[in-house]
Amino acid sequence: MLSNDELIDKRLGTFIVEALLNVSTNGRMYRGRDVSRDRLAVLKVIEPEVEASVRPEEYRTHVQLQARSIAHVRHPRLVQVYQSAWVGDLFYMAMSYVEGPTLREVLNKKLATDRTLTPQEVMSWLIQLAPALDYMHQTGIFHRNIKPNNIILSRRGPVLSDYGLIIRATVATTSNPFGSVHYTAPEQSLAADKVVPQSDQYAxxxxxxxxxxGRPPFTARRPMEVALKHLNQAPPPPSEFNPSLSAEVDAVLxxxxxxxxxxxxxxIGEFTSALQVALGLKQAR
Incomplete structure (x- = not known):
C-alpha cells in the first residue's frame, strides 16, 4: 500500500499532488494543483493492490471505461472530471475541487444536539440534485455511491461527488457491486450489472x-448482515424514529x-416531487 506521503509533491499529468484527503476501499483522494491552469483539484488515485480482485487487464479496462464515461458528464451539480490516465501501475482521475461541508458533516452536527434536518433543509439540496441525477441516468450512467459523505453543500449549491463506482449502462463489470452497504439497493448487492436508475433512487x-x-433504516454489526436486511427485510417506516413525519412521508420513502x-x-424527479407534496412543501397537482 502507498504510504501517506509517497505521492506528495509528485506529478500526475499536469497536476502536482499536495495533500492526502482521505482513503476509501478503492483508492485514495488527494488535493492537487493543475500547474497548467493554476487550479485546485481532487485526485482520485487507484492503488495497485485493488487489482488483485480481478485479472489485471480486466481491471485496467474497467477503470478506463469508467473514466471515459464520466468525462462526458457536465452538470453544475456534478463534480467535473478534468483528466484521467494510467501512470505505471497507478490510475488517477482529476476532478473539480469543491469547497464546503459534506451532508454527513452537517447531519452529524445536528445529531450531536439531538436534532435532525428539517424537511425544508432536506428539500433545499434534494430538489437541486434531482435534475442532475436524472440527466446522468438519461445518458446511461449510474452513480452507485450516493450517501451523505458524497454530497457537498457548497456556497453555490449542493454538488454530488466521488465518481469511483460509476459504470455505463451497457457495460457489465466483475468488480465489487457494493458502494456503501447502508445505502446499497438490493439488486446492486447481487450484481454490478443489475444496477438501474432506481438503484440510485434507493440510495x-x-x-x-x-x-x-437520524439513522438509516437498516443497521447491523457486520456489512453482510446489513446487505441481507436490504434483500430480505421491509424497512421500518421513518415515522417510527421521527413521529413528526406523516403517513404520506412514510408512503413515499x-x-x-x-x-x-x-x-x-x-x-428521481418524480420521487422528489412526491416527497415535496408529502412534506407539505408543495401543492399536489
Whole structure:
C-alpha cells in the first residue's frame, strides 16, 4: 500500500499532488494543483493492490471505461472530471475541487444536539440534485455511491461527488457491486450489472431517510448482515424514529425503498416531487 506521503509533491499529468484527503476501499483522494491552469483539484488515485480482485487487464479496462464515461458528464451539480490516465501501475482521475461541508458533516452536527434536518433543509439540496441525477441516468450512467459523505453543500449549491463506482449502462463489470452497504439497493448487492436508475433512487431515499430520522433504516454489526436486511427485510417506516413525519412521508420513502426497482418511482424527479407534496412543501397537482 502507498504510504501517506509517497505521492506528495509528485506529478500526475499536469497536476502536482499536495495533500492526502482521505482513503476509501478503492483508492485514495488527494488535493492537487493543475500547474497548467493554476487550479485546485481532487485526485482520485487507484492503488495497485485493488487489482488483485480481478485479472489485471480486466481491471485496467474497467477503470478506463469508467473514466471515459464520466468525462462526458457536465452538470453544475456534478463534480467535473478534468483528466484521467494510467501512470505505471497507478490510475488517477482529476476532478473539480469543491469547497464546503459534506451532508454527513452537517447531519452529524445536528445529531450531536439531538436534532435532525428539517424537511425544508432536506428539500433545499434534494430538489437541486434531482435534475442532475436524472440527466446522468438519461445518458446511461449510474452513480452507485450516493450517501451523505458524497454530497457537498457548497456556497453555490449542493454538488454530488466521488465518481469511483460509476459504470455505463451497457457495460457489465466483475468488480465489487457494493458502494456503501447502508445505502446499497438490493439488486446492486447481487450484481454490478443489475444496477438501474432506481438503484440510485434507493440510495438517495436512504440518505433522505437518515436526514429526517437520524439513522438509516437498516443497521447491523457486520456489512453482510446489513446487505441481507436490504434483500430480505421491509424497512421500518421513518415515522417510527421521527413521529413528526406523516403517513404520506412514510408512503413515499417506503415506495422508493421497494425491493423491486420497477416498484419505485420512474425518475428521481418524480420521487422528489412526491416527497415535496408529502412534506407539505408543495401543492399536489
Amino acid at each position: 438517495l431515499a436512504i440518505t433522505v431517510y437518515e436526514c429526517l430520522t 417506503l415506495r422508493a425503498l421497494s425491493k423491486e426497482p420497477q416498484a419505485r418511482y420512474r425518475t
